[in-house]
Amino acid sequence: MSAPLNPDVTLRFLALQGLAAEAAALAMRYFDNRDAMAVSLKGAQDWLTEADGAVEALIRARIAEVFPQDSVLGEEGGGEVSERVWIVDPIDGTSNFAHGDRTWCISIGFLLNGTPELGCIAAPALGETYLARRGHGATLNGKPIKAAATDTITRATLEHGWSPRLPVGRFIDTVRALFEAGANVKRSASGAMGLASVACGRSDGYLEGHIDSWDVAAGIVIASEAGARVSDFFSGDWTNGNPILVAAPAVAEETARVAGLSLPSPASALAVSPGSKAGD
Known part of the structure; x- marks a missing residue:
């Protein structure tokens, strides 16, 4: 509804x-x-x-x-x-x-x-x-549009964005872990387009260890409304950036585990933080 x-x-x-x-x-x-x-x-x-x-x-x-x-x-x-x-x-x-x-x-x-x-x-x-x-x-x-129905990470194509605020070694280690888990990994150099690609099912996930709000504010709504799982970016001091993970529902938990990221429960997607009020 x-x-x-x-x-x-x-x-x-x-x-x-x-x-x-x-x-x-x-x-x-x-x-x-x-x-x-x-x-x-x-x-x-x-x-x-x-x-x-x-x-x-x-x-x-x-x-x-x-x-x-x-x-x-x-x-x-x-x-x-x-x-x-x-x-x-x-x-x-x-x-x-x-x-x-x-x-x-x-x-x-x-x-x-x-x-x-x-x-x-x-x-x-x-x-x-x-x-x-x-x-x-x-x-x-x-x-x-809707997120992909991909049901295993060994069939998933994931995108990992690079952040200059984090050590290069951390990025390489995460990419290696995703490849070793059986995923295909790519990078397009646009975080917003990465989220859009998950929303329309062209890729199965987008993750980045640190990203700014202007890169994801629109994509979080689009991907969530397309049925993707989305990490809780807008928590804490998000004005300084946060990690992001957006993924097709059936591969989200496994992708988060391999990448060392966290996801809220599906029911809490785009939930209102304590003390704030929903717009509707």
Whole structure:
């Protein structure tokens, strides 16, 4: 049964779709003219392009116009967390974007009183838009999606994201453990797209030892609504990042065990943290 509708969330759900489409069109204009685009490095393999700043500025401006009481937390501009907060990654997969690889996206999530309510991942270079609202399912280009039915890790294809905040050896050890358990392991260099791939059944799991909220806020809603198991990212001081595990239901527990990560019980997915209130 679908969750009851909250008018405030409904209004933002409708606005989110237009906002994502406008941001995607702007990002594509930069992508199609990369030779004239400013590109720099914030750190080793930490890419920044002119498009990142422009797309985030657009998203912030539109939210300020329509929902001036809401806050925005973005990868490029930072921000504050309030009862109503939009969490934005203007270009996730910036290295791919800068090199002409089409695996990148705009990720926009919305939290109400600490609960992830809305998510949109727009991947215009791939012609894909993932959309979800808590309690109402997930779609890809308007069609319902669901996580894979893969029932054993020896048949699973998993994606392991790399974080520069953790030792390289830890990443390699986890990849080795997953291979030894019989899984196929890959990396696409976009955490948001990794979560979207689990949601639509293209892969069976995505994990990363440390990831930021703007990489996963939208994907957590989308994957959860597609039936995937999702770790409790929004616990503790999530503004500084947390581990993430999103996986097809039948392989989630085994993947978590092999990777040394934890999962909440299936019934507590997207549960409201103590002291907060649900949006519906």
